[in-house]
Amino acid sequence: MSEIFSYTACRQLSQMFLAIIFFHSSEYVLAVAMHGRSNVSLKSLLISKHYILAMFLSLLEYFIEVVLFPGMKEHWWISNLGLAMVIIGEIMRKTAIITAGQAFTHLIRTHPEEQHKLITHGIYRLVRHPGYCGFLIWSVGTQIMLCNPISTFAFVIVVWIFFAKRIPYEEYFLRQFFGSQYAEYAQRVPSGVPFVN
Numbered sequence: 298m299s300e301i302f303s304y305t306a307c308r309q310l311s312q313m314f315l316a317i318i319f320f321h322s323s324e325y326v327l328a329v330a331m332h333g334r335s336n337v338s339l340k341s342l343l344i345s346k347h348y349i350l351a352m353f354l355s356l357l358e359y360f361i362e363v364v365l366f367p368g369m370k371e372h373w374w375i376s377n378l379g380l381a382m383v384i385i386g387e388i389m390r391k392t393a394i395i396t397a398g399q400a401f402t403h404l405i406r407t408h409p410e411e412q413h414k415l416i417t418h419g420i421y422r423l424v425r426h427p428g429y430c431g432f433l434i435w436s437v438g439t440q441i442m443l444c445n446p447i448s449t450f451a452f453v454i455v456v457w458i459f460f461a462k463r464i465p466y467e468e469y470f471l472r473q474f475f476g477s478q479y480a481e482y483a484q485r486v487p488s489g490v491p492f493v494n
Contacts (some may be wrong), residue, residue, distance in 0.1 A: 305370050306363055309443050316383050316439055317352070323387075327394050328403065343403060351455065355440055355448040362445070370444045382438025390431030392420045401428065405467045409474045417482055424489030425482065426467075429460050433490060460490045 321343060328337045362369050370376075394401045396419040406413060420427045433456050440449040471479045488494060 303367075305367075309370065309376060310359075312380060312383075312442055313356075313439060316387075316435075316442075320387060320435065323391060324394075324403070327391065331394070331399050331401065351448075351452070355443065355445055355452075358445050358448050359443050369446075372444055375444050376442055379438045379440065379442025379444075382434050383442055386431045386433070386435025386438055388431070389420065390428050390435065393427035393431060396420055396427075405463070405470065406474075407470055413474065415471070415475045415478060415482065417486075422486065425486050426460075426464060426489045429464065430489030433457065433460065457490065457493075461493050464488055464490060464493050 324343050325337070325339075359370075397416045400414050400416050424430050436456050437449060437452050440452050468479075468483065472483075475482075483494075
């Protein structure tokens with residue numbers, strides 16, 4: 298059992314848990330800072346049953362592979378690439394939240410509100426949905442960091458499908474709110490999620 302908790306496993310698992318804790322706690326703190334405590338619920342932690350299941354299965358894969366194929370976890374260049382992706386994804390998402398300010402919400406707005414403005418500056422000049430792009434990079438990065446081949450593939454597919462459905466739904470309302478201004482912006486700037494216009 299002590300072999301399972303080698304230096305490699307301790308480093309990779311501690312990076313994973315720190316990444317998860319920082320991601321979710323900072324999402325909540327920023328939501329409170331932007332919208333006020335009374336307007337924020339625990340949903341701003343972005344933890345769902347499906348998310349918990351995905352993370353549980355990724356850890357299950359990790360422990361099975363550490364026991365049966367420990368050499369798989371020793372590819373430090375792969376693990377470090379995943380760590381870099383986690384950091385890049387985190388920076389991208391938090392930059393999106395800070396740049397958008399009160400216009401950034403965790404739930405899709407279906408009715409316009411006074412503080413809801415179309416944000417096209419900063420990171421939004423490069424991608425329309427930097428928060429989604431950042432989360433995609435972050436979530437896949439967590440699995441590359443653990444050298445989890447099955448979960449890496451699964452996270453790419455599942456997270457991409459989620460955003461491939463969410464982006465058109467959200468943009469339907471953005472086109473309603475901002476009309477030709479949003480249409481022109483969407484034509485000029487990519488979504489930030491590959492193969493999703």
